[in-house]
Amino acid sequence: MPKIVDHDQRREELLTTSFALFAQRGYAAVTMRELARELDVSTGLLYYYFPNKEALFEQMFTLMSRRDVSRVTAELDATIPISDKLSILFKYLAKNESHFQNLLLMALDFHRQNVEHGRDHVLQDIVKIYSDAIEDRLNLHGTHFGSVIFSFLCGMFFQRYLAPDISSIEEHRLLIQQLLQGLAFSNPPLPDAVNHKRHA
């Protein structure tokens, strides 16, 4: 009888614990030895569960991204009145700001690693999932604005990562709110495709 270990479960456990280190230091700066030490295993074990550093990182990133999407969308439960959603969302984003910044950085690391290998569909998928979730939860069905608002949130995390003192999360929230109200009031319904430009 072998030691009873569910292979996949153990793998995910390793990935989950890896996240912190990669997030903190970036893909390139984390060495396998260091990672092993952090996980309290041998370097050999890492290669028992993963073919190489790149694959480990990718699996970790994919796993964490998917988990995150679930968490965020759960936060914006469909029953919450639309008017409260924005502040709930931003409260959540503010509380986990550095986590999202890490995710962002890792997405870039991931992309650099993968453009050459043609495995970038993973990121496409994740961006799509987030964008759709935003459209769904903020009642923007069919507007294509989900992805644009997603851009905006990414930009916010990005800028505040580089220069945290230039603008606040609250300021970003206000602008989005402004925008959504504008969209809502526009009397003539938004034209298909993109729409806009209504004004009385």
Place this chain on the structure above:
Amino acid sequence: MPKIVDHDQRREELLTTSFALFAQRGYAAVTMRELARELDVSTGLLYYYFPNKEALFEQMFTLMSRRDVSRVTAELDATIPISDKLSILFKYLAKNESHFQNLLLMALDFHRQNVEHGRDHVLQDIVKIYSDAIEDRLNLHGTHFGSVIFSFLCGMFFQRYLAPDISSIEEHRLLIQQLLQGLAFSNPPLPDAVNHKRHA
């Protein structure tokens, strides 16, 4: 004195030529030997002009960023009617999209390199310069929205870097336009500091 001029001139020349390679491949992926080969000099010479790789990269990034700000603001000459500025800006951004994406990536590389060394004021400065320029050129004086719109533009480049097919630059422009119009129509002038949320 003339010596110094020559020296600095040569230094800037090397930095300018370095940009392409760093932009294309990222800080970590570029080796000093490769860089030297690209610049058609010896590795030894690089260390004659720069104390190390990090410093070279930082000088290059700073130089290129400053040049870029000038170029962008020049594009939005003060004499252009405000109504045209947005489309001119976006036309310019679209034309140089991959350049700005590279700049973004290099900013991150730069930041990672420098948080530990307390030299991150460089980035703060650059973000500030861009944000102010936006406020100035888009008539948003005193709103603090310049940095938020800067976020938005960063986010756009960022998202389109990761997943170019999810949303277009045009869609981003439309949303910004929408937003600016909303801001303009809001009857009671925006309160100082951050302001807003007035009317109905």
Place this chain on the structure above:
Amino acid sequence: MPKIVDHDQRREELLTTSFALFAQRGYAAVTMRELARELDVSTGLLYYYFPNKEALFEQMFTLMSRRDVSRVTAELDATIPISDKLSILFKYLAKNESHFQNLLLMALDFHRQNVEHGRDHVLQDIVKIYSDAIEDRLNLHGTHFGSVIFSFLCGMFFQRYLAPDISSIEEHRLLIQQLLQGLAFSNPPLPDAVNHKRHA
């Protein structure tokens, strides 16, 4: 006692199946994990039956060599007329050429492994057995030429392994035939040292 038989039988079974892999890829290139997978057992089991990789390989090589000698000598049954033996032998060698080449390579691997451990008598024995068998089957009793012809056959396999297109097996056979005829007919007695039994 029955236990022992089972144990040994299983051991030989594992060794026999191991041969193919080692022959194909060489001692160094075969990993224990790979071997285990091929044998459809766990790595742990290999270490239950053999103290280490080296021992496993040695046992395998010894077993297979002995089996082979039997097979070759059987091929040259004593009842076959001497004039036919050579062509029968070469037909056999030609048919199993790559097998013999593998054996040759493994002999070298084996030797490299064992010179340092003083266990090289195994190879001495095997060479002796082959040489004697040749002398016996080709009527060269007492000439010491058995080992020389063995050299020649090894050389043939060796050269054709490195450069198969330079010379054919048939060409080698013809030279041996020529040689044997020469020995049989040589009127002037061979000088001492080698000599013997050439009869008027």
Place this chain on the structure above:
Amino acid sequence: MPKIVDHDQRREELLTTSFALFAQRGYAAVTMRELARELDVSTGLLYYYFPNKEALFEQMFTLMSRRDVSRVTAELDATIPISDKLSILFKYLAKNESHFQNLLLMALDFHRQNVEHGRDHVLQDIVKIYSDAIEDRLNLHGTHFGSVIFSFLCGMFFQRYLAPDISSIEEHRLLIQQLLQGLAFSNPPLPDAVNHKRHA
């Protein structure tokens, strides 16, 4: 002014010095660190002159082989009477036996390394060069026996590597002599296939 070093010359110097270690221990057993230590340089330098271990080994082998062919053929100067050549050759082979054995072993290492990479023409060439040289120096022009005798010599080295006490170099020489005399005297021409051009 750079340190004056002829790149190719230095490369060959490193290769030449490498030979001893590889010959003694075999490709797989020599580590780059060990090799560097032996050559009294850093590991980094090895990778400055050679892209990797495999390439280093291959270049070394090719260089040494070519040098060797020259040396052997020089030994059998065309002016030496044919009757003496065999004993001169064998005296030379005997004196450098372990060197040739090493070359043989390295040829096998080389081959294993290269079959998969389709670079095995190198060995073909070397075998051909040796075979042709033998035919030329032993007056066997047009017989195709050069390569067969080359086989024989390889076999001799091979067998005496594995089991030095079974047969002597002298015994091998006698058999070759016998064979050559047979070829010279054989009145009835050899059957087609092999044939050719001796008899008055």
Place this chain on the structure above:
DNA sequence: TATGAATGAGGCTTCATTCAT
């Protein structure tokens, strides 16, 4: 100024072997 040979610490990875079950 300029070269490029030389260094060596350290990165990723492999693999024989052990051990808890």
Place this chain on the structure above:
DNA sequence: AATGAATGAAGCCTCATTCAT
């Protein structure tokens, strides 16, 4: 008997940096 997770020493290789010229 048998499993396969786990270990860790050691291999190949990279690359920022230095230094003799």
